[in-house]
Amino acid sequence: MAxxxxxxxxLLMQFRNPVTKEPAFTAIVKKYQERLYWHVRRMVVDxxxxxxxxxxxxxxxxxxxxxxxxxxxxxxxxxxIATNESxxxxxxxxxxxxxxLSDVESGLSNKIKADKHFDAKQLEWKLQLAIQQLPEKQxxxxxxxxxxxxxxxxxxxxxxxxxGALKASYHHAVKKVEEYIINR
Numbered sequence: 093m094a095x096x097x098x099x100x101x102x103l104l105m106q107f108r109n110p111v112t113k114e115p116a117f118t119a120i121v122k123k124y125q126e127r128l129y130w131h132v133r134r135m136v137v138d139x140x141x142x143x144x145x146x147x148x149x150x151x152x153x154x155x156x157x158x159x160x161x162x163x164x165x166x167x168x169x170x171x172x173i174a175t176n177e178s179x180x181x182x183x184x185x186x187x188x189x190x191x192x193l194s195d196v197e198s199g200l201s202n203k204i205k206a207d208k209h210f211d212a213k214q215l216e217w218k219l220q221l222a223i224q225q226l227p228e229k230q231x232x233x234x235x236x237x238x239x240x241x242x243x244x245x246x247x248x249x250x251x252x253x254x255x256g257a258l259k260a261s262y263h264h265a266v267k268k269v270e271e272y273i274i275n276r
Contacts (some may be wrong), residue, residue, distance in 0.1 A: 098119065100120075100166040101162075103116050103119055103120050103123075103166075104116075104157070104160065104162065104166065106119075107120070107157055107158075108158065117153075117154060117157070120153070120157075121150055124166075124167065124170055125150075127240070128146060128149060128170060128171070128174045129142060129143075129146050130239065131171060131174050131175070131178075131235070131236075131239075131240060132145045132146050132149070132174050132177070134223070134235045134239060135175075135179075135232065135235065136178055136181055136182065141181065145174075145177050145178055146174070148177050148181075149170070149173050149174045149177045152173050152177065153173060156173075165246075168246055168249050168250055171236075171242075172249075172250045172251075172252075175232065175250060175251065179228070182228070218273050218276055221272070221276075222268070222269040222272035222276075223235070223269065225268065225272055226265050226268055226269070229261055230261050230262075230264055230265035230268070232251070233247065233258055233262050233265060234261075234262060234265040234269065236250070237262050244259060
């Protein structure tokens with residue numbers, strides 16, 4: 093059985109063994125890197141930025157996995173780290189450029205439009221532009237629900253927010269996205 097086919101519990105047990113620590117970590121990275129990449133990419137938009145953030149995520153995972161208490165699923169814990177790293181990155185961009193968050197969001201929209209594959213007539217591009225217009229929290233909730241199909245219960249653990257607040261955020265986000273797509 094390949095290491096990536098093993099359960100999270102097995103991988104964590106192997107990670108805690110000095111002899112199998114590195115192969116177990118490699119298996120965890122391989123198991124989750126693509127899902128985490130797309131989660132991060134939807135937040136920061138740019139491929140290079142997403143790779144940088146993801147690298148920071150896995151550094152934090154390496155440093156913190158020894159103390160992971162398994163009170164939540166490994167996947168939930170990883171998503172929380174990825175979310176926090178993405179938000180920290182966006183916040184850093186905002187501070188470095190000394191502009192408002194709306195300017196950063198506008199910059200993200202411009203990155204989408206600058207993509208060589210961008211076609212304003214295609215619904216997927218309109219959807220991406222609509223998502224970038226959302227406030228940060230709504231954008232995060234929308235992405236987790238729409239793309240990752242994450243249940244509200246799990247999202248509540250990742251974001252440390254009540255399920256009711258998440259449902260309201262998602263509802264408002266959907267309405268704004270619909271309005272943007274219809275009016276463009």
